[in-house]
Amino acid sequence: MTDAITATAPAATALPFGRWLAAHGQRVEHALERVLPPASMHPVRLHEAMRYAVLSGGKRVRPMLVYAAGEAVGAPGPALDCAACAVELIHAYSLVHDDLPCMDDDVLRRGRPTVHVQYGEALAMLVGDSLQALAFEVLAATAGNGAGGAASAAMVAELARAAGSTGMAGGQAIDLASVGARLDREALEDMHRRKTGALLRASVRLGGMCAAGTSAHGNDAGVPPMHPLDRYADAIGLAFQVVDDILDVEGDSATLGKTAGKDAEQNKPTYVSALGLEAARRLAGQLREQARGAIAPLGDAGHRLGEIADLIVLRES
C-alpha cells in the first residue's frame, strides 16, 4: 500500500485529504486483517470474536494520527503500520471491556451487537485481554520494521503508560467513581486527559517515535522533536471528548452507531452538563485552533495533522 500511495502522489500533501484518508483507512484495515489471527485458528471462537471486535468499521482516528504524525517527520511506513495497528487494538480492547455489563452495559456498538451480547461475557473479557496482548506484540515488531530495537522498546513503554493505570484504564476508574457526581471542569479534564486523551496523545507520539531509526534522526535511540506533536495531541485529545459529549446530546443512535443520550441517562458528568451546550461548542472550536497553532512550527509537513484536527471537531458521528 505504501508503494501505491507514493506512486500516485508525487508530493504526499498534494493528495486531497479525502483520498489520503481513504488510502490510509484501507491500509490500516489490511494491516489489521494481517495481524489478527485468522478465524480458522484454534481457539476459533476467541479468534472469530477478536476479529468481530476489531474489523467492524470504526473511524480509525488513532491510526490516522499515527500515520499523519509519522509522515510529518519521515518515519518508515512498515513501522507506522505496526504502531497504527497497536493503537487501534488497544482502543478496540477498551471498547469491548467498556461495554460489559459491569461497566457501561451497552448492547450496541458501531450499529451491531456488542461483543458480550454476541459471544457472552466471559469470552468478551478474554477478547479484550487478548487484544491488549496482541497490541504489544505488534508494536514490538516495529524493531524489525525500520524503527530499531531501542525505539521499539521505548514505544512499548509509551503505549503501556497510555493504556495503564495512570492513562486510559485510570481514566475509566475515575469515570466509574464519578457516576452521579458533579465534576468541575478541571476534574473533568483530568479524567478525559487520561480516559481518551492519553491514547490519542500516544498515537501522535508513536508516529513520531517511529522515525527514530531513520538516518534523518541519527541514532537508534533518538527521536524527533516532540513538543509540537505533544501540544497538538493534548488539544485534539480534549477536543475529541468535548465533541463526543456534544454528539451524545445532539446525535441520534443511527448516525452514532451506538446508543445516544446514554451519558445523561447514566447521570455521567460531561462537558455539556458542566458547561452547557453552547460553551461546549465554543470550547471545541478553541481546541481546534490550539491544535492547529501547535503544529505551525512543522510547516507544510504538519498539513495532515491540521486536517485531522478539523475532522475531529467537525465530525457528525
Add this chain to the structure above:
Amino acid sequence: MTDAITATAPAATALPFGRWLAAHGQRVEHALERVLPPASMHPVRLHEAMRYAVLSGGKRVRPMLVYAAGEAVGAPGPALDCAACAVELIHAYSLVHDDLPCMDDDVLRRGRPTVHVQYGEALAMLVGDSLQALAFEVLAATAGNGAGGAASAAMVAELARAAGSTGMAGGQAIDLASVGARLDREALEDMHRRKTGALLRASVRLGGMCAAGTSAHGNDAGVPPMHPLDRYADAIGLAFQVVDDILDVEGDSATLGKTAGKDAEQNKPTYVSALGLEAARRLAGQLREQARGAIAPLGDAGHRLGEIADLIVLRES
C-alpha cells in the same frame, strides 16, 4: 539485592536452595513494590487494588524461573528483575480476571477475598487491564537494564504471545468451552500448554533472553541456546498443572489458600478426572524426570532449575 547475594555466595550454586529461594523471593517482592504505582497516587482506589492483587504473598514461581534460567546463562541482574516482575504481573492480572463472576466466580484467593469481592467487579476488571499494561511497561525497561533494545523488543513479543489468544488467554477460552465436556489427554494437554504452560515457558525463556546483551552472547540480537530451556519449560509447565489438579482433590482450602474441590464441583476436566489419581501422580513424577533430563546439558549452571522442578512437583499447596 544482587550484590548482597554475590557477596555472601562465592559460587552461586553453593547457596542452599532454601536460602536462594528466600533471597530471590525478597528480591522480587522489593522489585514489585517499586514498579507498582504507590497507593497514594491518583486514582488511588485503582492503585490500592492493584497492590492488593499483586502484593499478597504468592509463591512467585514464575519470577523464580526467570532468575534461575537467567543465572544459568549469566544474564544481568537488573534485566532479570524487570522480566521477573513482568511475568508475575501477567500472572496476577490473569488471576484477577479468572476469579470474576463471569469466569470462575471465586471469592477466596491466597486466603483473602478476591479483588472483585473487595473492590467490585468493574474495578477488578480495570485492575487486571492495568496490570497487563504495567507488565509490558516493565519488560520494555530491560532495554536500559542490560538486555539491549533488540532483545527487549523480542522479549515483549515473547511475553505477548504467551499471554495472548494462542497462549494463556486462548487456554482460558478453551477451558470455558470445555466445562462439562470430557476431554481426552491430548486435548487436556493442549489446553494446559496454553493456559498455564505458555507463561511458565515464557518465564524460563525470558530469563535466557535477558543474557542477549551480555558479552558472553556477543551481540544485542543474539540469544543463548534455548533448546534445553525450552524442553525443561515444556515439562515443568505440564507438571505444574498435573500437580495443581492433584492438590485440588487432595488439599484442603486452608493449605491451598483457595477453594479446594472447585474443579470437580464445576465439572471441569482435570488430569485426575482424565487419568485417575494414581496415574496423575506417576505422570507428575515422569515430567519431573523429563525436566531434569532436559537441563542436563547445562551442567552445574542448570542446578537451580532442577531444584525448582522438584519444588513444583513436591509442593503441597
